[in-house]
Amino acid sequence: MAATGSVIEKIGKAVKKAAKSKSSEWWYTAHMAAASRAIADRIPLVDLLLEVRDARIPLSSELKILPTSSKHIIVLNKMDLANRSRTKEWMRFFEEQKCMAFGVNSHNRDNIKEFLTFLQARVRGLKKMEHPAHTITLMLVGIPNVGKSALANSLHQVGRISAAEKGKLKHSAVSLQPGETKSISSLKIASHPNIYVLDTPGVLPPELTDDNICSKLALTGAIKDSLVGETELAKYLLSIICSNDEYKKWEKLLNIEIGGISTNDLDKRKRRQYPTDHTQDFIVNNVRRTLFETFSSFTESIEDGENLDRLVKKEFEALFEVFHLPLDSEEVNYCRVATKLLNLYRTGRIGHYTLDSVPGNAQGIITF
Secondary structure (H helix, E strand, O other): OHHHHHHHHHHHHHHHHHHHOOOOOOOOOHHHHHHHHHHHHHHHHOOEEEEEEEOOOOOOOOOOOOOOOOOEEEEEEOHHHOOHHHHHHHHHHHHHOOOEEEEOOOOOHHHHHHHHHHHHHHHHOOHHHHOOOOOEEEEEEOOOOOOHHHHHHHHHHHHHHHOOOOOOOOOOOOOOOOOOOOOOEEEEEEOOOOEEEEEOOOOOOOOOOOHHHHHHHHHOOOOOHHHHOHHHHHHHHHHHHHOOHHHHHHHHHOOOEEOOEEHHHHHHHHHHHOOOOOOOHHHHHHHHHHHHHHHHOOOOOOOOHHHHHHHHHHHHHHHHHHOOOOOOOHHHHHHHHHHHHHHHHHOOEOEOEEOOOOOOOOOOOEEO
């Protein structure tokens, strides 16, 4: 979108600078390069390749190093954070492209059961099943922080419980930070036949050239915030919120009454109890209400980049009070607001935004 061009360009520049820096302590480090080689070596040996993508960015989170293969399945994870109707559009798109795909929420047990049943059906169709004693191996691959380890653990737990097997569960380490998985681990997810899933480290290409893709990867957490800066990412997020109609739904928060008490009065009471806990619903509602009021009172066209910058600055300043930040420098408070906003976005608490449009679809970012 043209109105966010300056922010996108700035984020893209920071990401590409880190990618090109040979001294980078995070981008394409020795362990990531080694992981890429290990994954490539194992691809011919596994029975099914599960490429995990972020449902909010089904195209931008594509792992482009993968070869075309009939055993390749696209897994759209974190679909609970994406727009439902847009995810369905993406599933139809993959079907039209003759790509096998499945949408998952790795924290939803029923959904994981459905996915495991789907995988077992695919396994039964493998030619190697002519030999029942054969052990089937699946491999999860993808960019950092798309939820591979969480998905592997969920499949393992559901599979072991379903098979009524006893014993200590082996877990893959799960982290909110990208790039934390360092080695390939194996977890059993089914018996008769035995099915194992390999959890692999997240990998990125040695360099990225598209500013839009860089920005989407950074906002969804595939790239460490420190490479770009939380404030720039939050500005990008706010420009996205300002550029679609999701905020209009927040008007209802202005005068809702609960038990005869307006939400404004109720929020004041709660603020005295939990002054800084931005995970509380009343804080989330205050964030939404404040953004609505600030945007609604802004009379300039946000199609102009300078106007959008002024609006985003007003929204930041309005949120200083919502988050009850202490008197400090503007730079420090901007960073604190940014950190809290990114947390709310990445947990789906201020809307579910799909950032990638289906190819051929002229619509922009959509929420529900």
